[in-house]
Amino acid sequence: MAAYPESADVQTAELSASPSPAPEAADVPEVPEILYAGELEIRLEEGLVLATGRALTLSVREFELLVALARRLGAIITREELYSSVWGGPLRAGDRSVDVYVSKLRNKLEQALPDRRFIHTHPGFGYRFQPQPSRNVHMESTGG
Numbered sequence: 844m845a846a847y848p849e850s851a852d853v854q855t856a857e858l859s860a861s862p863s864p865a866p867e868a869a870d871v872p873e874v875p876e877i878l879y880a881g882e883l884e885i886r887l888e889e890g891l892v893l894a895t896g897r898a899l900t901l902s903v904r905e906f907e908l909l910v911a912l913a914r915r916l917g918a919i920i921t922r923e924e925l926y927s928s929v930w931g932g933p934l935r936a937g938d939r940s941v942d943v944y945v946s947k948l949r950n951k952l953e954q955a956l957p958d959r960r961f962i963h964t965h966p967g968f969g970y971r972f973q974p975q976p977s978r979n980v981h982m983e984s985t986g987g
Contacts, residue, residue, distance in 0.1 A: 905948045
């Protein structure tokens with residue numbers, strides 16, 4: 844049974860509805876999964892990222908990396924976890940793929956939204972995805 848919000852309307856409708864056969868899976872429209880992070884909208888099924896409504900051009904790896912980071916908003920994710928999630932295997936010693944793609948993705952996000960920083964590096968730990976005002980905007984607004 845699907846989980847519904849606790850409300851009298853839903854409960855009453857469930858109780859008063861006459862029994863009917865379950866709809867076929869094809870008949871039930873699937874709600875597209877969309878992730879939001881600040882001004883970013885990540886449409887998973889479409890492989891599309893919008894920054895304040897404008898589409899960004901990302902490679903497949905950049906998109907998968909963004910999704911892996913955005914799914915764990917605010918958490919520090921190790922390079923090994925990101926590699927496993929995006930590339931589908933264990934990170935080999937000396938492989939800098941994660942760092943290269945994080946740099947590319949960071950640049951594209953900062954070009955699209957220069958007043959925001961999304962990807963934060965935690966040396967020795969990994970990366971954290973969290974939309975925050977960029978340091979430049981903060982310094983300009985405080986006169987620093």
